[in-house]
Amino acid sequence: MTRLSVNINKVATIRNARGGNIPNVFQVAMDCERFGAQGITVHPRPDERHIRYSDVREIAPHVKTEFNIEGYPTRKFLDLVTEVKPTQVTLVPDPPDVLTSNAGWDTVKHKTLLQDVVAELHEHNIRASIFIETDAKMIEAAPETKTDRIELYTESYAVGFGQNREQAVSPFAESAELAHSIGLGINAGHDLNLDNLEYFAQNVPHLDEVSIGHALISDALYIGLENTIQLYLRKLQSA
Numbered sequence: 111m112t113r114l115s116v117n118i119n120k121v122a123t124i125r126n127a128r129g130g131n132i133p134n135v136f137q138v139a140m141d142c143e144r145f146g147a148q149g150i151t152v153h154p155r156p157d158e159r160h161i162r163y164s165d166v167r168e169i170a171p172h173v174k175t176e177f178n179i180e181g182y183p184t185r186k187f188l189d190l191v192t193e194v195k196p197t198q199v200t201l202v203p204d205p206p207d208v209l210t211s212n213a214g215w216d217t218v219k220h221k222t223l224l225q226d227v228v229a230e231l232h233e234h235n236i237r238a239s240i241f242i243e244t245d246a247k248m249i250e251a252a253p254e255t256k257t258d259r260i261e262l263y264t265e266s267y268a269v270g271f272g273q274n275r276e277q278a279v280s281p282f283a284e285s286a287e288l289a290h291s292i293g294l295g296i297n298a299g300h301d302l303n304l305d306n307l308e309y310f311a312q313n314v315p316h317l318d319e320v321s322i323g324h325a326l327i328s329d330a331l332y333i334g335l336e337n338t339i340q341l342y343l344r345k346l347q348s349a
């Protein structure tokens with residue numbers, strides 16, 4: 111079954127808004143696992159607008175499921191991840207000032223950079239994943255980086271889901287088949303939610319993990335974190 115990795119960035123957004131330690135990001139990570147999450151995802155951005163480097167250092171030794179750290183591979187980011195050695199690092203081509211992730215890697219143009227970074231992650235026994243769009247050329251070039259997985263950037267699916275779900279999901283189903291055929295593991299994320307997740311998981315084969323944050327934490331404001339995680343898990347179980 112596809113693993114659910116809960117992205118807790120937005121818990122840190124609320125914490126930072128008042129400058130204290132409420133909500134306690136570390137405790138939320140531990141509770142997400144207790145409520146059934148099969149992974150914890152964080153995205154420490156250069157401006158630390160939400161997840162701080164100190165959060166990563168506090169959480170890392172205590173995650174019992176899988177710890178996935180996302181980010182652009184600056185030296186500072188790589189020093190952090192090779193220090194804490196999470197299960198997985200997801201490389202994202204985000205410039206520092208971007209509102210949120212909005213593009214996948216150009217695996218042709220940035221082949222050498224990605225090869226070097228993936229090699230460094232592997233030296234520290236960290237699984238590598240690269241954030242990518244449903245572009246066959248980009249996916250076909252991904253194995254040359256030696257990455258273990260790709261993460262399909264699912265914003266276009268979320269945007270198109272309401273209009274025409276079949277049309278929205280088909281590029282992702284095709285991309286997953288292609289990726290699987292060339293030996294890549296398949297993750298997915300960005301703007302997945304309670305409405306669109308089940309159909310995605312039913313129609314995208316070989317899906318190892320989804321990482322979900324913004325919608326899940328927003329849902330938890332209404333129905334509670336434990337109920338929310340259980341609902342997302344049931345969507346994946348019924349797929």
Ligand SMILES: CC(=O)[C@@H](O)[C@H](O)COP(=O)(O)O
Pocket residue numbers: 117119120153180202209210211241299300323
């Ligand atoms: C890579 C990805 O799609 C998400 O991790 C996204 O980057 C979330 O980042 P924000 O929580 O800063 O929007």
Ligand SMILES: NCC(=O)COP(=O)(O)O
Pocket residue numbers: 117151180261298299300301302321322323324325326
């Ligand atoms: N990799 C996607 C992720 O971690 C969370 O994205 P979102 O659900 O906050 O859009």
